[in-house]
Amino acid sequence: MKKVLVVLIIIIGSSLQAQNPGIGDAASPSVRISSGIVRGIAQDGVAVFKGIPYAAPPVGEYRWRPPQPVIPWEGIRDALAFGPDCAQGGWGTAPGTIREGSSEDCLYLNLWIPAGARPKNKLPVMVWIHGGAFVGGSGASAATSGEAFAKQGVILMTFNYRLGRLGHFAFPALSAEHPDEPKGSYAFMDMIAALQWVQDNIAAFGGDPNNVTIFGQSAGGVAVHSLLTIPQAKGLFHKAISHSGGGRDGVLTGRPMNKENADPFYPVSAETIGINFARRHGIDGTDANALAKLRSLSVEEIVDGGQESDGEGGPRTYSGPILDGKLVVETAESAYKAGRQLNVPLIIGSCSAEIGGSFVNFAGTKEELFSLFGELEDDAKAAYDPEGNKEFDEVQTLFNTDWVWAEPARFAARFFAAGDMPAYIFHYGYVPANMRERMRYGAGHGAEIPYVFNNLNSRRGADKTTKADEEVARILNTYWANFAKTGNPNGAGLPVWPNYGTAKEEILDIQPDGNIVGKPDTRKARLDVIEKASSGSNRVRIQSRGGI
Template sequence: MKKIVISLAIIFSCSLDAQQKVDNASREASPIVKTASGSLRGVTEGGVSVFRGIPFAAPPVGEYRWRPPQAVKAWKGVRDASKFGPNCAQAGWGAAPGSISEGSSEDGLYLNLWLPAGTKPGAKLPVMVWIHGGAFVFGSGSQPDFSGVQFAKQGVLLVTFNYRLGRLGFFAFPALSNEHPEEPKGNYAYMDQIAALKWVKENIAAFGGNPKNVTIFGESAGGVSVHSLLTIPAAKGLFQKAIIESGGGRDGVLTGRPIHDANSDRHYPVSAETIGKNFAHKHGIEGTDAAALAKLRSLSVADIVDGGQETDGPGGLPIYSGPILDGKLVVETAESAYKGGRQVSIPLLIGSNSAEVPAGFVNAKSKEELLSNFGNLNKEIEAAYDPDGKTDLAKMLTLVNTDKVWAEPARFTANAFVAKGSPAYLYHFAYVPVSLQEMLRYGAPHASEIPYVFNNLIERNGFTVMPTDKEVARMMNVYWVNFAKTGNPNSKGLPLWPIYNPEKNEVFEFKQDGSAGNILDKRKTRLDVMKMAAEKP
């Protein structure tokens, strides 16, 4: 009998031990974190815990359309955070006329985060917050390209999020200006970004992140957003470092339509409220009172999205919607702030790609037409971009657009930060994968650095991953991680990336052969003449 009891005890003990291991594994696979609004259950995949679809603001629908983000309603129990939330409403690519893209919704204010599995509260991991691009009319934080797995594997907690897009993100109308006069108006996308950063500040410690070591980074419209956050007073103190990838820096570039360059925007200057009235008129809504606003709020989401990038209404009236100098939230442009030294004093990493776009900002059907865009600087432009008369038009257009919109403004921004005593690291991404070199003969196009920054190479559209691609991705990802951890991208085993020195004509280049290093900037003549064009009276 005694032997039977002992045997049963051993079996029971082993069963308990086995069950404990199963329970521990289950807890690791489904980590639970308590936030200010309620508890969340994530998932663990390959040593990385992921929490998806976390609401950081209430749905901006109904009466909250064109209002600042409202507080999240707390929930009871444990909320599933294994799946991404909807994207913010957008036309996207391939959406049918009069509809929004599949998977998008006006209820789209959700964020996602990746962290090393088993991270405990109080671990104080560095935090990186990614702001997606997409011309302020498409994109989301849940795109496969933005997976934070490789950042998490290096001890960084990565956050991505959605923000309102198009006319839902940027809109002004007289009745809106009168409604809730205590609230900021117009730039709802920026308000969403600030709300996401405030969520991070309040909640990230529960996931093991350090709210006092937050790096914001973004590309294209996301980079423009970083410029704005660096200069918006309401964003001060929400982050400690910043990275801008192909985000411009001059007033001439906010969303792909300059606010000061009449050559690129035939409607300049038109007030944001006038644009709002034009949009209302397109939908048969007259007047500017509360009744007209109620009709605007009753429009379908598809009517508001309106094709995503439509800029003109009936009769050619401008209805383009983008960032607004509203005087309350956005009190000045980034260029204005940089020239006055009014940006926040933090470390900055900034750069652009070697062949961003072939047209779109400066357009021309001949070299003569291209040069005519620059008025009395046409001779200087010709000497810089076509010194022997043999540069083909397509290449000239690519380089002119690249330098005017991204490369020179990046250098200008780096100069402004250094002048204020902040360290700046300036890069030039010139790497083109071997499998695409025949197609991309002028250099690295817009957004092509993103898979390398995230070390997330996906074979598609003729791209085949080669060993060199993997090394460039590993290297860039480590530089970005190092910067997030310490404000300095350098570490043992990487080529030295010096702090940018305006007195030297140097830039850190990710080169065509897959190597990287600080070099003399061969673009100097081009960038100098673009500076003259940007700063001429």
């Protein structure tokens, strides 16, 4: 009788196991999460779940409110297609329209899972925050698909967050409405809600909620800095990577909610910008009735390019992230200086030639640019043009890159290193052979993304890949996966990436020809002069514009 019971137990256990295969074992894997059952698709060793809602649609009464809980569904929800991107205009969009495929109903996420993953596996999780100047972008870009990460044993999640005035907006009646709620930067609230979804649900997919790495580029890199300094984000992630996200103030990192500001970069408050926007649409007053009229505007009227008059005769401006005092309590720079950031392992870096032109100021010649440095003019010339023979376009591109991204990245890394946390700096300069004529000064803004994700056939990758392209992509994707697993990017078969420290100041240099080496930072003289200028009275004279 005892033997019969044992056999029955084995049979029943085997049957249950057959009904509950690993996430990537079945062609149509299904997983139960807090809001219902989702069904994805598995192929080539990776299970993919797309378009999973992580919050209720932020429409109607929920416009300019924190993300609300998802309404549970009955039965099985197919997770086979990306959800709509968040409402945005974008290049070439006609006035009064939004980009095709975007919508105000947009709070969806996507997952790439290694084959055979089970809840007990506790796989590392990476959460990608897309860029786009906080007015554009998507979690469904071909360049950021997660197959390569999944094949490295890492779960990748991408998601959408509210953009433009739907993502960052202030108005007096909003401040008074629901006084217990945070206000202003709804995009950051969405990011926190997505990370909370990971905490609540990722174990069902085989992920470890206690090993989450956030990473993002451009505005997504700025968001990484913000999440490192927003108290409500504490405990939701454990490692961070910022691509081209700066680290200092001055790049849309926080506008006061309701106080006018003497800072020339933020002369008016976010609420003033909101009032001016309402007046443009014939909405007077600042009470609940005016707010109701704002909520009745179409999404096309809200999006309209993301800009509005500052009310002072100045340039049209979009508020960007907002210092509301409850959610966003300070800028990243002030938090780092005071040691109030989340102390977690960090990778940070930028490309070698991010953006040229008048991105930072309107200087038209080398002489005019160097004169903006004031008493540091000779230092700037020695650092950027020691022989006096460089083209203005090259000098301006390098200056823009260092001012907005490279020096602020070093600034941030120093504080993490001082807190005895691993900090790794990268300098991405690789340019594919078939693009070197077009990218004469180095790698531009976002050039590293298809290599980090090892998606070289995406629209942002090389037109025709070479062995050098494939090797750079393999190495970078492995560095990032290793960091997600252990907090250290290094591993077998990889060039050693030195931990940054102020004594040796070593970084990982991804060179134009694809050679990758850990070495002292050869940009030191340039970054030192930028540090002096950005920390003193020269800052106002040098930066007359900016933003990503």
